[in-house]
Amino acid sequence: MxxxxxxxxxxxxxxxxxxxxxxxxxxxxxxxxxxxxxxxxxxxxxxxxxxxxxxxxxxxxxxxxxxxxxxxxxxxxxxxxxxxxxxxxxxxxxxxxxxxxxxxxxxxxxxxxxxxxxxxxxxxxxxxxxxxxxxxxxxxxxxxxxxxxxxxxxxxxxxxxxxxxxxxxxxxxxxxxxxxxxxxxxxxxxxxxxxxxxxxxxxxxxxxxxxxxxxxxxxxxxxxxxxxxxxxxxxxxxxxxxxxxxxxxxxxxxxxxxxxxxxxxxxxxxxxxxxxxxxxxxxxxxxxxxxxxxxLNREGFLKEGCVVIVMGSPSDIPHAEKMAERIKQYDIAVKMRVVSAHKNGEKIPVILQDVIQCHEPVSIIAVAGRSNGLGGALSANLPVPVINCPPFSDKTDYLVNIHSSLMMPSDTPALTVVDPKNAADAAVLCLNTPSLKQCFREKILQVKNQLDQANATLQEQQNV
The missing domain is CATH 3.30.470.20 (ATP-grasp fold, B domain)
Incomplete structure (x- = not known):
C-alpha cells in the first residue's frame, strides 16, 4: 500500500x-x-x-x-x-x-x-x-x-x-x-x-x-x-x-x-x-x-492543474496578465512569479523546488526578452513543459531579440511561442488532463464548424 x-x-x-x-x-x-x-x-x-x-x-x-x-x-x-x-x-x-x-x-x-x-x-x-x-x-x-x-x-x-x-x-x-x-x-x-x-x-x-x-x-x-x-x-x-x-x-x-x-x-x-x-x-x-x-479538486480547494508564469521583470506583468486571463477561462490555476535569471537568480531554486515537489500537472511560461536566460534555466532543471513567450515592444525589438528565446542550450527543451494567447493555450494543453483535452477537441470542432458554415454561406451566395 x-x-x-x-x-x-x-x-x-x-x-x-x-x-x-x-x-x-x-x-x-x-x-x-x-x-x-x-x-x-x-x-x-x-x-x-x-x-x-x-x-x-x-x-x-x-x-x-x-x-x-x-x-x-x-x-x-x-x-x-x-x-x-x-x-x-x-x-x-x-x-x-x-x-x-x-x-x-x-x-x-x-x-x-x-x-x-x-x-x-x-x-x-x-x-x-x-x-x-x-x-x-x-x-x-x-x-x-x-x-x-x-x-x-x-x-x-x-x-x-x-x-x-x-x-x-x-x-x-x-x-x-x-x-x-x-x-x-x-x-x-x-x-x-x-x-x-x-x-x-x-x-x-x-x-x-x-x-x-x-x-x-x-x-x-x-x-x-x-x-x-x-x-x-x-x-x-x-x-x-x-x-x-x-x-x-x-x-x-x-x-x-x-x-x-x-x-x-x-x-x-x-x-x-x-x-x-x-x-x-x-x-x-x-x-x-x-x-x-x-x-481537493472536488471540494474546490484545487484546480485540475496549474500554470506558473515566471517573469524576468515587474514590467512584464501586463504581458503575463493577458495570458493569465486566457488560462483562467479553462478553470486552471495561475500563479505568477517575478525572478530575473541575471539579477536575482538565487530565487530560481525556490520555484524549482515548488514545481518539482508538487503533485498536480504543472506547466511553465517564461516571460523574458533580450538575453533570455530565464526560460533556459527553468527548462534545464524542471521535468515539466516550459514555454518561452517574450514580450516585444515593436517589430524591431522582435527581430533583434527573438533569437535569445529560440536558441536554447543543448538538453534544454524549452518551446517558444510569440503570441500570448497561443502561449496560454499551449501551456494549458501541456497539462494533458482528460477534461482539458476534451475542451480543446470541442474548441477545434467549433472552429471547423464555423469554417464549414462560412463555406456553405459562400456557396449559397455564389449559386444565387
Whole structure:
C-alpha cells in the first residue's frame, strides 16, 4: 500500500509542516490540516512511513470532534479527504493538557525512581505499574522545542495563559476524558491517558488539533488489562516505541522500521479505528496523493492543474496578465512569479523546488526578452513543459531579440511561442488532463464548424 508522506502544490500556501501534520491556507478564516503517514517517536520522525496512518488519525479525530461538540466547541468544520480536515483558524494556546488515569509510561518510570509528583500533582505511595490513580490527574506540558512539565502556578506566572482560561481548559479536559473513557469502555477499550490542545476563536475557547487518537492517547484492551495489568499491551504507537527501545544501539534509536513492524502498525491503527467507530475506514485503494488531489479538486480547494508564469521583470506583468486571463477561462490555476535569471537568480531554486515537489500537472511560461536566460534555466532543471513567450515592444525589438528565446542550450527543451494567447493555450494543453483535452477537441470542432458554415454561406451566395 502506498504512503502519503508529504503534499505540495503551488496552489496552496503551506502554513506549517510538523512531525506528522501539515497545514495549508484555505481562506482567511480556515485552514486545511493534512495528517501524513509519517510516524514520529522519541522526538524524531522515522524514515519509514506507515500506510493509512494519516487517514486513521484524521478520520478518528473528526469522529471524536463530532461526538464531543455538544460539551466543548472545537475548530473542526468537515472532512475533505480521509487524511484532511477543514478547520477554523484559531490562536493556539501553547500547552498540552495531559489527563492520566493510570500510572504508566514516563510517569511510572519516574515513580520507580522515587518521584511522587507529576507536573506538580501529588500521587500516593504503594502503586504498582499500570495501576489506576484514585481519580484522573491533569499534568500539563508546554509546547516548545522540547516539551516540559509545568504546574498550574507556573503556567500563570510564565504567561502561557490566564488563570481563568487554564481552569476552564482543566475542567473541559476532565469532562472530555470522562466522556471518552465511558464511550471507549463500552467498546472494551480503556483510555489510559491522552492530551488535549486548545485555542481561541473570536475569544471563545475551543478544542483544536486532535482528540483520542493513537498518536495522542494510550489505549488498552479491558479484557487484557483485567487478566494481567502489568504486562497489558497498548493499542497505540507504543508498539513502535517498544520496537525502537528493544533495538537501541549506542544510545541511538533506529530511524527505520522493518516491513513486518510497519504492516502490524498499520493493521493496529485500522483495527483501532474500527473498534472505536464501529465501522471500517473508507480508504480507497489508490495512490494517496492522487486521491488527495481528486478530493481537493472536488471540494474546490484545487484546480485540475496549474500554470506558473515566471517573469524576468515587474514590467512584464501586463504581458503575463493577458495570458493569465486566457488560462483562467479553462478553470486552471495561475500563479505568477517575478525572478530575473541575471539579477536575482538565487530565487530560481525556490520555484524549482515548488514545481518539482508538487503533485498536480504543472506547466511553465517564461516571460523574458533580450538575453533570455530565464526560460533556459527553468527548462534545464524542471521535468515539466516550459514555454518561452517574450514580450516585444515593436517589430524591431522582435527581430533583434527573438533569437535569445529560440536558441536554447543543448538538453534544454524549452518551446517558444510569440503570441500570448497561443502561449496560454499551449501551456494549458501541456497539462494533458482528460477534461482539458476534451475542451480543446470541442474548441477545434467549433472552429471547423464555423469554417464549414462560412463555406456553405459562400456557396449559397455564389449559386444565387
Amino acid at each position: 502506498d504512503c502519503l508522506t508529504r503534499f505540495e502544490s503551488p496552489q496552496l500556501r503551506k502554513l506549517h509542516s510538523g512531525k506528522v501534520r501539515e497545514s495549508f491556507r484555505a481562506d482567511e478564516r480556515h485552514r486545511l490540516i493534512l495528517a501524513t503517514d509519517r510516524i514520529s517517536s522519541f522526538d524524531k520522525v522515522l524514515k519509514t512511513p506507515v500506510p493509512a496512518k494519516g487517514a486513521v488519525l484524521n478520520s478518528l479525530a473528526a469522529w471524536w470532534f463530532e461526538k464531543t461538540r455538544d460539551m466543548c466547541p472545537n475548530h473542526f468544520v468537515k472532512t475533505v479527504d480521509p487524511a484532511i480536515s477543514l478547520v477554523r483558524e484559531a490562536d493556539p494556546i501553547r500547552l498540552e493538557i495531559i489527563v492520566r488515569a493510570y500510572l504508566t509510561g514516563s510517569a511510572w518510570r519516574k515513580y520507580q525512581k522515587g518521584e511522587r509528583t507529576v507536573s506538580g500533582v501529588s500521587v500516593p505511595d504503594g502503586l504498582t505499574k499500570n495501576a489506576p490513580f484514585p481519580k484522573p490527574i491533569v499534568t500539563p506540558t508546554t509546547k516548545e522545542a522540547s516539551d516540559r512539565p509545568i504546574s498550574a502556578e507556573e503556567i500563570v506566572a510564565e504567561g502561557w495563559t490566564t488563570r481563568e482560561l487554564y481552569e476552564k481548559m482543566h475542567a473541559l479536559s476532565l469532562r472530555l476524558f470522562e466522556k471518552g473513557s465511558a464511550m471507549l469502555l463500552e467498546r472494551g477499550i480503556i483510555l489510559v491517558d491522552t492530551k488535549y490542545e486548545f485555542g481561541l476563536i473570536d475569544g471563545e475557547l475551543v478544542l483544536i488539533d486532535e482528540i483520542h487518537t493513537p498518536d495522542s492517547s494510550r489505549f488498552w484492551l479491558k479484557d487484557a488489562y483485567d487478566k494481567n495489568p502489568e504486562s497489558v499491551e497498548q493499542l497505540d504507537k507504543e508498539f513502535v516505541r517498544n520496537y525502537l527501545m528493544e533495538h537501541k544501539k549506542g544510545g541511538d534509536y533506529p530511524d527505520t522500521l522493518p516491513e513486518d513492524i510497519v504492516a502490524e502498525t498499520s493493521r493496529r491503527y485500522l483495527e483501532l479505528y474500527q473498534r472505536i467507530t464501529g465501522s471500517s475506514l473508507n480508504y480507497p485503494q489508490m495512490d494517496p496523493a492522487e486521491r488527495v488531489m481528486k478530493n
